[in-house]
Amino acid sequence: xxxxxxxxxxxxxxxxxxxxxxxLDTRRIGDDLLEVSCAGRWCLDQxxxxxxxxxxxxxxxxxRLSFNTAQLSAWDTGFLAFLRGLCKLCAERGLSIxxxxxxxxxxxxxxxAAAVPEQKGVRRGNGRQSLVSQVGAATVxxxxxxxxxxxxxxxxxxxxxxxxxxxxxxxxxDLWWEIEEVGPRAVAIVSVISFLVGLIxxxxxxxxxxxxGAQIFIADLVAIGxxxxxGALMTGIIxxxxxxxxxxxxxxxxxxxxxxxxxxxxGISPIDFLVLPRxxxxxxxxxxxxxxxxxxGMLAGMLVSVAIFDIGMFEYYTETLRALEIKHxxxxxxxxxxxxxxxxxxxxxxxxxxxxSAESVGEAATSAVVTGILLITIxxxxxxxxxxxxxx
Amino acid sequence: MAAAPHIEIRDLTMAYxxxxxxxxxxxxxxxxxxxVVMGGNGCGKTTLMRALIGLQRPARGTVFYSGEDFWxxxxxxxxxxxxxxxxxxxxxxLWSSLTLAENVALPLKEYTDLPARRIAGxxxxxxxxxxxxxxxxxxxxxxxxxxxxxxxLARAMALDPDILxxxxxxxxxxxxxxxxxxxxxxxxxxxxxxxxxxxxxxxASILGIGTNSVFLDSENHTMINTGNxxxxxxxxxxxxxxxxxxxxx
Numbered sequence: 288x289x290x291x292x293x294x295x296x297x298x299x300x301x302x303x304x305x306x307x308x309x310x311l312d313t314r315r316i317g318d319d320l321l322e323v324s325c326a327g328r329w330c331l332d333q334x335x336x337x338x339x340x341x342x343x344x345x346x347x348x349x350x351r352l353s354f355n356t357a358q359l360s361a362w363d364t365g366f367l368a369f370l371r372g373l374c375k376l377c378a379e380r381g382l383s384i385x386x387x388x389x390x391x392x393x394x395x396x397x398x399x400a401a402a403v404p405e406q407k408g409v410r411r412g413n414g415r416q417s418l419v420s421q422v423g424a425a426t427v428x429x430x431x432x433x434x435x436x437x438x439x440x441x442x443x444x445x446x447x448x449x450x451x452x453x454x455x456x457x458x459x460x461d462l463w464w465e466i467e468e469v470g471p472r473a474v475a476i477v478s479v480i481s482f483l484v485g486l487i488x489x490x491x492x493x494x495x496x497x498x499x500g501a502q503i504f505i506a507d508l509v510a511i512g513x514x515x516x517x518g519a520l521m522t523g524i525i526x527x528x529x530x531x532x533x534x535x536x537x538x539x540x541x542x543x544x545x546x547x548x549x550x551x552x553x554g555i556s557p558i559d560f561l562v563l564p565r566x567x568x569x570x571x572x573x574x575x576x577x578x579x580x581x582x583x584g585m586l587a588g589m590l591v592s593v594a595i596f597d598i599g600m601f602e603y604y605t606e607t608l609r610a611l612e613i614k615h616x617x618x619x620x621x622x623x624x625x626x627x628x629x630x631x632x633x634x635x636x637x638x639x640x641x642x643x644s645a646e647s648v649g650e651a652a653t654s655a656v657v658t659g660i661l662l663i664t665i666x667x668x669x670x671x672x673x674x675x676x677x678x679x
Numbered sequence: 680m681a682a683a684p685h686i687e688i689r690d691l692t693m694a695y696x697x698x699x700x701x702x703x704x705x706x707x708x709x710x711x712x713x714x715v716v717m718g719g720n721g722c723g724k725t726t727l728m729r730a731l732i733g734l735q736r737p738a739r740g741t742v743f744y745s746g747e748d749f750w751x752x753x754x755x756x757x758x759x760x761x762x763x764x765x766x767x768x769x770x771x772x773l774w775s776s777l778t779l780a781e782n783v784a785l786p787l788k789e790y791t792d793l794p795a796r797r798i799a800g801x802x803x804x805x806x807x808x809x810x811x812x813x814x815x816x817x818x819x820x821x822x823x824x825x826x827x828x829x830x831x832l833a834r835a836m837a838l839d840p841d842i843l844x845x846x847x848x849x850x851x852x853x854x855x856x857x858x859x860x861x862x863x864x865x866x867x868x869x870x871x872x873x874x875x876x877x878x879x880x881x882x883a884s885i886l887g888i889g890t891n892s893v894f895l896d897s898e899n900h901t902m903i904n905t906g907n908x909x910x911x912x913x914x915x916x917x918x919x920x921x922x923x924x925x926x927x928x
Binding site: 331335365367392396403405411642644647 | 776787796804810811813816819839869870
């Protein structure tokens with residue numbers, strides 16, 4: 288019995304009218320041998336057949352396979368991939384293969400591909416997990432991450448202890464560099480956002496206070512709102528996006544380059560050397576940025592009130608002074624410091640947890656921003672409740 | 680009329696601003712050559728490779744592929760020429776968000792109409808050729824440096840290119856794996872007729888597989904034509920012999 292398959296891709300027009308297609312013939316010789324004849328062009332640019340087609344219709348009494356490639360005009364790794372598939376199929380069916388009829392180069396490359404056997408247990412399935420499994424895995428991963436977060440917090444606390452006792456090892460120049468990076472260089476973006484937030488607060492207040500003829504209290508709303516809450520919150524969120532992501536990317540890249548391992552092998556704490564300056568810089572600079580953001584927000588409120596709602600500038604100024612107390616500033620500064628610490632903690636944590644690939648650096652940066660904003664929101668709520676209970 | 684050389688480097692000068700790395704490079708790579716670009720650290724081997732593969736425009740001169748001026752053809756023609764090249768970067772340069780199978784499959788998906796099942800078979804074969812059978816679903820971050828390098832070679836071979844440009848194929852590999860990779864390079868040349876340009880300073884590879892070569896001299900910032908490295912080690916320029924004998928000659 289003879290089976291003949293012909294390639295469906297005819298490239299004759301492209302190849303000087305020479306017919307360029309594959310042809311596969313199979314012929315039974317004797318009781319147990321199948322001769323596979325491959326003719327024509329067996330290349331990647333052809334729609335080559337699947338290996339299974341070769342053994343289609345072959346009986347159960349088949350034991351051996353041989354090849355005839357006398358009419359083979361061209362081949363590349365497309366042919367090799369076909370043959371490898373056929374070899375696997377034969378192995379599964381317990382058929383022996385005589386490769387003598389194959390070109391020398393083909394035999395050599397097939398031998399090279401088989402020279403390093405597949406390591407046992409290496410191959411992975413790529414099956415998708417069910418939604419329940421994914422939720423379960425995410426939950427387990429979250430709870431496994433909690434001890435790691437606490438451990439990192441503990442390491443930072445110990446490092447601060449070393450700092451207070453004068454034993455922490457980091458370069459003062461790094462601290463100054465970080466201070467410049469997180470403070471003065473963030474002024475522009477903090478200015479823009481605080482101005483717009485102050486403007487929104489003023490409009491929002493004016494709309495409601497007009498109903499009771501108390502528009503002058505826009506000054507109280509904007510001043511207390513900006514100084515106590517919004518200034519710190521907006522600065523925290525800006526810094527989480529700007530600096531937290533940057534910390535995670537810097538430390539993550541250092542993980543990829545094994546720089547952090549190099550610190551550890553030298554007996555230098557990467558927490559002291561890398562995390563401490565970043566933490567200090569944000570704890571020191573975020574309160575100052577908060578204060579600045581509050582003033583910019585109040586300025587925006589004043590401009591809106593004077594220009595749009597016909598409140599006198601002096602009147603607005605006097606009302607602002609009357610509304611503000613020193614405790615409001617202290618609350619804002621305290622919140623700024625805590626938010627700064629949260630952002631630094633999230634950025635450094637995710638950076639230090641980073642994997643060894645470029646992709647994991649991106650994931651670390653994203654995770655730092657998400658964690659930073661989440662921590663800011665949680666601590667903002669807690670502090671608001673605590674200050675309310677304390678009557679501050 | 681004789682066929683144009685497979686690759687011709689003509690009056691090539693590579694520079695970073697005012698700093699000239701190499702000047703007046705002139706050499707020819709014939710079809711089926713395993714052409715070694717050798718030289719000490721910092722002599723400009725990788726910079727030359729970047730000019731060969733279109734990543735860095737030379738300060739002067741150009742590169743011809745089968746007579747086509749690579750740096751002075753329209754972008755579409757240059758893109759077509761680039762598809763004839765397979766590049767293996769020094770560290771593998773695998774895309775970290777893709778598995779090994781996806782890394783090798785990407786050129787096939789982009790430039791052929793092959794069905795997914797056939798691509799999977801080809802990818803599996805190419806990974807097996809470099810000794811990575813079964814690692815299809817691994818991500819680059821899960822592999823050693825040597826494995827990444829081999830996977831990089833599998834990706835470079837994905838489209839069966841006419842020309843393979845390989846940067847430091849055996850550095851960082853154990854001797855047996857390095858030998859296997861050298862054997863594979865020889866087999867690719869012998870079986871598929873691939874022209875191979877190897878950028879290396881590994882003596883075993885230079886002497887083991889090179890059929891033709893140039894030496895980039897870092898003192899004079901230009902090349903020395905060295906021919907077959909096995910002959911150069913005996914009768915070549917004194918600087919080349921010094922290099923090839925680790926300073927003994």
